[in-house]
Amino acid sequence: xxxxxxxxxxxxxxxxxxxxxxxxxxxxxxxxxxxxxxxxxxxxxxxxxxxxxxxxxxxxxxxxxxxxxxxxxxxxxxxxxxxxxxxxxxxxxxxxxxxxxxxxxxxxxxxxxxxxxxxxxxxxxxxxxxxxxxxxxxxxxxxxxxxxxxxxxxxxxxxxxxxxxxxxxxxxxxxxxxxxxxxxxxxxxxxxxxxxxxxxxxxxxxxxxxxxxxxxxxxxxxxxxxxxxxxxxxxxxxxxxxxxxxxxxxxxxxxxxxxxxxxxxxxxxxxxxxxxxxxxxxxxxxxxxxxxxxxxxxxxxxxxxxxxxxxxxxxxxxxxxxxxxxxxxxxxxxxxxxxxxxxxxxxxxxxxxxxxxxxxxxxxxxxxxxxxxxxxxxxxxxxxxxxxxxxxxxxxxxxxxxxxxxxxxxxxxxxxxxxxxxxxxxxxxxxxxxxxxxxxxxxxxxxxxxxxxxxxxxxxxxxxxxxxxxxxxxxxxxxxxxxxxxxxxxxxxxxxxxxxxxxxxxxxxxxxxxxxxxxxxxxxxxxxxxxxxxxxxxxxxxxxxxxx
Numbered sequence: 001x002x003x004x005x006x007x008x009x010x011x012x013x014x015x016x017x018x019x020x021x022x023x024x025x026x027x028x029x030x031x032x033x034x035x036x037x038x039x040x041x042x043x044x045x046x047x048x049x050x051x052x053x054x055x056x057x058x059x060x061x062x063x064x065x066x067x068x069x070x071x072x073x074x075x076x077x078x079x080x081x082x083x084x085x086x087x088x089x090x091x092x093x094x095x096x097x098x099x100x101x102x103x104x105x106x107x108x109x110x111x112x113x114x115x116x117x118x119x120x121x122x123x124x125x126x127x128x129x130x131x132x133x134x135x136x137x138x139x140x141x142x143x144x145x146x147x148x149x150x151x152x153x154x155x156x157x158x159x160x161x162x163x164x165x166x167x168x169x170x171x172x173x174x175x176x177x178x179x180x181x182x183x184x185x186x187x188x189x190x191x192x193x194x195x196x197x198x199x200x201x202x203x204x205x206x207x208x209x210x211x212x213x214x215x216x217x218x219x220x221x222x223x224x225x226x227x228x229x230x231x232x233x234x235x236x237x238x239x240x241x242x243x244x245x246x247x248x249x250x251x252x253x254x255x256x257x258x259x260x261x262x263x264x265x266x267x268x269x270x271x272x273x274x275x276x277x278x279x280x281x282x283x284x285x286x287x288x289x290x291x292x293x294x295x296x297x298x299x300x301x302x303x304x305x306x307x308x309x310x311x312x313x314x315x316x317x318x319x320x321x322x323x324x325x326x327x328x329x330x331x332x333x334x335x336x337x338x339x340x341x342x343x344x345x346x347x348x349x350x351x352x353x354x355x356x357x358x359x360x361x362x363x364x365x366x367x368x369x370x371x372x373x374x375x376x377x378x379x380x381x382x383x384x385x386x387x388x389x390x391x392x393x394x395x396x397x398x399x400x401x402x403x404x405x406x407x408x409x410x411x412x413x414x415x416x417x418x419x420x421x422x423x424x425x426x427x428x429x430x431x432x433x434x435x436x437x438x439x440x441x442x443x444x445x446x447x448x449x450x451x452x453x454x455x456x457x458x459x460x461x462x463x464x465x466x467x468x469x470x471x472x473x474x475x476x477x478x479x480x481x482x483x484x485x486x487x488x489x490x491x492x493x494x495x496x497x498x499x500x501x502x503x504x505x506x507x508x509x510x511x512x513x514x515x516x517x518x519x520x521x522x523x524x525x526x527x528x529x530x531x532x533x534x535x536x537x538x539x540x541x542x543x544x545x546x547x548x
Contacts, residue, residue: 005029012517016082018050038062051079068103081128092122114145123166153180162203170326173199195234200326202226233258250279277312302348311339312390333391338372340385368400381452382427397421410436427451440465456480469495
């Protein structure tokens with residue numbers, strides 16, 4: 001049990017928030033109450049000189065048959081958001097905050113109940129105050145979800161309502177589902193089924209930020225909503241695995257039937273969808289015991305090759321634009337055809353002291369060629385192939401690569417790319433080089449390009465031990481497209497007899513923000529920090545760590 005009442009405290013200054021005080025406290029310790037087993041409650045007390053005071057409560061709980069969380073926050077905000085150009089930075093209200101509750105209950109006989117509820121005061125609150133959750137967290141939803149699962153089948157019931165009118169969501173009122181995965185049909189085939197029956201309603205963002213053509217929205221965005229619509233959709237697939245020597249061949253066929261009592265053409269409609277295809281794959285390997293190099297840290301090499309081919313044809317009597325966009329993967333499918341040709345390679349070697357050697361993946365290099373025919377009218381800009389359901393693929397002809405080279409246990413090169421064959425350009429490319437020269441130096445250099453957003457970003461960073469008392473960390477991201485530095489920060493870590501301090505200076509050109517922050521934490525407890533936790537790991541190691 002944690003005895004101290006304080007978990008974290010931060011003092012800082014930013015152009016956006018002004019002088020900042022943020023703190024997190026163990027609530028039950030403050031109240032002098034014995035914490036129930038599995039319950040963790042954190043009280044947030046904050047103040048921002050340009051915004052106002054804020055208070056919040058984070059609760060996480062878990063026991064034998066349930067777990068969940070609660071997130072609550074309120075701030076009387078008298079300032080403006082800074083979210084970049086073309087945005088309305090004036091909040092809709094000065095009384096801003098959120099309430100989020102998520103709970104999962106395990107019931108007898110294999111039943112499972114999930115409850116979620118979420119309220120946010122305005123469209124930009126989460127983006128401004130809890131940006132990592134806004135960018136990467138689960139969507140804010142209000143729903144009841146009941147599931148019974150046994151072996152390889154599951155029955156589900158989903159009731160979902162849109163509470164926040166600035167979100168685009170589909171309501172399920174309710175939706176009943178049944179899934180059956182990999183059911184053997186003797187030795188001949190395996191069966192996969194996915195069926196849904198219920199009532200749905202499409203509710204777009206009421207703000208209508210943009211108008212114009214866009215994928216999967218019937219050439220309109222946020223300019224229509226639907227009435228409650230009865231929907232039935234059922235998909236069935238049969239796989240016929242065949243072993244031809246070392247080659248696995250799996251012919252498959254899938255059929256789909258759907259019905260909607262409302263459509264963009266103001267009438268009920270049905271859809272038939274059929275698909276046939278074959279998946280082929282094998283694996284070869286060869287060992288080269290005589291390949292050894294102290295320079296490359298290689299003791300023998302095992303080369304593994306996995307060629308994979310998937311081809312398919314499909315047909316349907318309804319274009320996706322003839323259906324309301326209730327759910328991606330249901331209404332979004334079209335009758336294109338295609339093929340995926342992949343070559344996945346791994347080179348393994350042994351590393352470590354003699355007698356304690358271990359097998360590591362030295363080099364990995366995967367290449368996919370994904371080509372499609374009879375392309376849908378609208379698609380997302382970066383192509384992807386999904387083997388488990390080819391009709392869900394993003395149908396743009398492309399070559400995709402994924403590369404990893406572990407030069408040593410402390411040095412690695414990682415890269416991936418997506419070359420679009422339709423427009424002849426690299427839609428996505430990134431490469432990074434990371435080095436950890438313990439105990440004094442670690443650094444990384446990375447480059448990322450995303451063609452459709454004109455993003456060309458170069459990132460560099462380093463951690464360095466100046467002496468036994470001082471360490472420094474530097475991070476910088478430079479936009480090659482605009483020729484400007486997006487962000488830069490430098491942190492100095494100072495070791496004292498029993499504790500550490502970290503002083504950070506940062507500039508964010510995207511939000512036109514300058515900030516200064518101070519962190520303090522005791523020796524041996526980097527999580528018990530007063531301030532930002534981003535660089536507290538430097539008290540124990542100069543190694544590059546994921547940013548938190």
